[in-house]
Amino acid sequence: MLNLISKCGIDCGTCPWGPFPRESMSESEFEEFKARAKQVLGFTPIRTACVTCQTPDDQIPKTSKLPSKRCLIRQCVDKSDIENCGYCSRFPCETLKGTADAWKRDVIEAKLGASLSDVDYRRFVEPFEGLRRLTVLRESLNPSEFAEPPKVSAKTKLVTFPKNLILTEVEHFKQVYTLIKKIWNSSFGLQNTDTFAQYHTLEKQRTHVLRFLWIFGTYGKLDGDGSFLVVDPKTYLASRGSEKQLAIWSFLKGVVFKELSSLGVCCERVPLTGVKIADLTTCTGYVRNKGWVMSISFETQIGGLDALWALQSYCKKLDQKFGKKAFQQFCIADMGFLFEF
Ligand code: SF4
Ligand code: SF4
Numbered sequence: 001m002l003n004l005i006s007k008c009g010i011d012c013g014t015c016p017w018g019p020f021p022r023e024s025m026s027e028s029e030f031e032e033f034k035a036r037a038k039q040v041l042g043f044t045p046i047r048t049a050c051v052t053c054q055t056p057d058d059q060i061p062k063t064s065k066l067p068s069k070r071c072l073i074r075q076c077v078d079k080s081d082i083e084n085c086g087y088c089s090r091f092p093c094e095t096l097k098g099t100a101d102a103w104k105r106d107v108i109e110a111k112l113g114a115s116l117s118d119v120d121y122r123r124f125v126e127p128f129e130g131l132r133r134l135t136v137l138r139e140s141l142n143p144s145e146f147a148e149p150p151k152v153s154a155k156t157k158l159v160t161f162p163k164n165l166i167l168t169e170v171e172h173f174k175q176v177y178t179l180i181k182k183i184w185n186s187s188f189g190l191q192n193t194d195t196f197a198q199y200h201t202l203e204k205q206r207t208h209v210l211r212f213l214w215i216f217g218t219y220g221k222l223d224g225d226g227s228f229l230v231v232d233p234k235t236y237l238a239s240r241g242s243e244k245q246l247a248i249w250s251f252l253k254g255v256v257f258k259e260l261s262s263l264g265v266c267c268e269r270v271p272l273t274g275v276k277i278a279d280l281t282t283c284t285g286y287v288r289n290k291g292w293v294m295s296i297s298f299e300t301q302i303g304g305l306d307a308l309w310a311l312q313s314y315c316k317k318l319d320q321k322f323g324k325k326a327f328q329q330f331c332i333a334d335m336g337f338l339f340e341f
Helices: 027-041 072-080 094-100 105-112 118-128 130-139 170-185 196-219 233-238 249-262 304-331 336-340
Strands: 221-223 228-231 265-271 292-298
Touching: 027 105, 027 118, 072 094, 072 196, 094 130, 094 196, 105 118, 170 196, 170 304, 196 228, 196 233, 196 249, 196 304, 228 233, 228 304, 233 292, 249 265, 292 304, 304 336
Parallel strands: none
Antiparallel strands: 221 228, 228 292, 265 292
8 A cells, every 4th residue: 555654654645745645636736735834834845746655766757856755864864774653763853853743733833823714724734743753652552662763873974173283363264163173073863874865964054054154254244343243134144055954943053053162163043123033034944145244252261352363364365375265174183285385
């Protein structure tokens, strides 16, 4: 029998992105359905229906954007040789919760500031309540049916700090190096980072935090008494590279600001005069492209102003030396080339 529960517990049988709800709709009904989905969820179902999650990778047509073969949960479940996360001994990990617990009735109602009708709830929200669905499934299972996901061992790619660097400011570069090293050594509060999904979630979060620092090191302007670096929204948003989540306010606040502040980097999004906090974010949770500036400063224990200067100097030198590959070298704290300057 066709299994219509996705690997993260979403109901592919009723999912607005899947093939089934639209089967009986006329073209105009589907247009109305898509428009209502956008109002409720903030996203529009794609025209070419997803072929559903349990479809093996080699049977997903090249023309299908969904399901994504790169989905971490999908890959983790496949590597664990289980049907869905409900059978995993680490259930529920943060990667799963980030997807399967994100769209649920209370969250969507709070975002809309209004109650959902039962019809809207059933059509657009209930399919996505994957964590709830898997929790019910799990209660019916015997623990002997749980599987241990295969372990992934952490690899650090960090380059060691050069021994013979003769620069008057070497201590300040060392402070920047130490900050990057601490970012590498942090678990970002994640558990189960020996599993495929969590290991890659950690790697992604680390790269996002490093990109955030890189943006300030490369494009930040010293402001006020010179104690903090500031970037404007257009520069910030245009400089995110592959780290697109840096535009999601909840991710910025809950992961990037939180992690960096624990390491002594103060981060702030400051509204421009007359702009209300509520107007800084779109209804889908993205930071708007105007109305604010972002700033960072370093606390004294991580080097203060001198380290902030060294961050900018390091990023500039990386850019001169490596061009498009400069961010990659920044991520591994490659400072061996500094003697060339
Ligand atoms: S988008 Fe996800 S939940 Fe929806 S049909 Fe595809 S795999 Fe299933
Ligand atoms: S580790 Fe997380 S994503 Fe992987 S199978 Fe277990 S619950 Fe699912």
